[in-house]
Amino acid sequence: MSAAKGASSKPNDTTRVLVTVAALIAVVILLVVIYVVSYRMKRGPKTVSPSDTVSAADTVSPTDTETDTEGTTLPSQEPETTTTAATGYIIDTDKNVNEFIRNPNYQSDYYVVVYTLSQSVVTYKKDSNGGYTKLYKRLKCSTGVKGVTPTKEGVYSILQKYRWYRLMGGVYGQYCCRFSEEEGYYFHSVPYKAKDPSTMSNDGYDKLGTSASHGCIRLCARDAKWLYDHLPVGTQVSVVWEKGPYGLNIPTRNTDPKYSGWDPTDQWSPGNPYFTVETTTEATAAADDNTTQAGSATSAATEAPAPTQATSAADGS
Numbered sequence: 001m002s003a004a005k006g007a008s009s010k011p012n013d014t015t016r017v018l019v020t021v022a023a024l025i026a027v028v029i030l031l032v033v034i035y036v037v038s039y040r041m042k043r044g045p046k047t048v049s050p051s052d053t054v055s056a057a058d059t060v061s062p063t064d065t066e067t068d069t070e071g072t073t074l075p076s077q078e079p080e081t082t083t084t085a086a087t088g089y090i091i092d093t094d095k096n097v098n099e100f101i102r103n104p105n106y107q108s109d110y111y112v113v114v115y116t117l118s119q120s121v122v123t124y125k126k127d128s129n130g131g132y133t134k135l136y137k138r139l140k141c142s143t144g145v146k147g148v149t150p151t152k153e154g155v156y157s158i159l160q161k162y163r164w165y166r167l168m169g170g171v172y173g174q175y176c177c178r179f180s181e182e183e184g185y186y187f188h189s190v191p192y193k194a195k196d197p198s199t200m201s202n203d204g205y206d207k208l209g210t211s212a213s214h215g216c217i218r219l220c221a222r223d224a225k226w227l228y229d230h231l232p233v234g235t236q237v238s239v240v241w242e243k244g245p246y247g248l249n250i251p252t253r254n255t256d257p258k259y260s261g262w263d264p265t266d267q268w269s270p271g272n273p274y275f276t277v278e279t280t281t282e283a284t285a286a287a288d289d290n291t292t293q294a295g296s297a298t299s300a301a302t303e304a305p306a307p308t309q310a311t312s313a314a315d316g317s
Contacts, residue, residue, distance in 0.1 A: 089155065095131035097124060100240050103155045106130055108235040112227075114217060115244030116143045116151060119209050121187070121217060121227075122245050139223040140208050140247030143239075144215035151215050156180045156237045161228055164195045168214050171201070174221055174266075175228035179237045186216045189224040190263065197221075197269035198261045205253055205263060220250045222265035 089102035096104060100113045101124065111124045111132040123137035144151040156179040165176040165188065172195050173188030190208070193199035204212065208220060219227070251264040251274075259273050267275045 092131075095129065097131075097133045097135070100238055100242065100244070101132050102238045104132065104236065108232055110136065110231055110235055112231065112235065112237045113244060114141070114143065114151065114237065114239045116146075116153075116211070116239065116241050117243040118246050119143060119211065120244060120247040121219065121223075122247075123227075123231075135245065137223075137226065138245050138247045139219055139226075140250055141223075142204070142208050142210060142212040142218040144213050145211045149214045151185065151213075151217065151239055152183060153239050153241050154180075156185065156239065158231050158233050158235045158237065160233070163228075167191060167216070173216075173218075173224075175224035177227055177231060183215060187224060187227050188216060188218065189221045190218055197263070197266055197272065200261050200263050202253060202260060208250060209247070220265045221263040221269075222267070223247075223250075225268070 090104070091099045091102060092104065093099060096111075100115075101111055104111060106126070109126050113122050113124065114120075115122060119141055121137075121139040121141045122135065123139075124132040125134040125136040127133045158177050158179050159181060160178045162176040162178075163174070165173050165186065167173050167176075167186070167188065168184075169191075171191035171193060173186065173191060174197070176186045176188040178184075178186050189200075190204040191201045193201075204218065205220065208218065212218065253259065253264055254274070262269075262272050262274060264274050266272055
């Protein structure tokens, strides 16, 4: 009898093991399902990656010198409803070109995105449907230095404008547009030692296209002036730590001492040697009325040298 009972207990043990294994598998499956659901909820709605927002044709490398085309309409994106991204920003990729058009209020014809990883200021313009889909300007800039004086990510708006403004360190900037009261951020030209367009920082100009500021956005005089002239107060500015379209190249600074301190794009400042035509004329005359030798007045004029002028790069450089 005891032998029979021992034999009959083996199937029961096997059954218990199988039930236990099945229970464990069920628990594992349940945990996986809970994790997946939780992950998707935390991740939030689908967003558009930078590679989806700008095609290869729209992104210009730092060495590209092609002219920019104003009003270029970027490729349309897959429709998405207005949603709140995981970052907390309101985006609308159904109406706008990418997820970096954040919290749009559509009050201005322009929306500005500062791409710190490509050191560029990109202006998007409204299309016929009222969305920001037209890549209008691509400007090379210098933002704050990461880890030292970074330009903080966020959505701001143009608050005030100043023709000249005293900046940190006792220097001055031309065509200044303040876009953050709390952080003290401005779009402005390369710094000047004084309110004098001949005192520009040569080093600051040469560093455009790299991070170099205390947090403000530096540009060449021409590009700072364009923002100053065209962006009304209230225009939104989105600063992102992302890579976007590069700004087009700007004129190279002439290292001849007479050009030192002048911005090669500043055609509005009188006396800028990049935009001054220098003409020299020499005339000589000789006459000998007291001799029998034939003579006549002679004159010579040296040909005026060609104007020394920086070639103005296309809009959006």
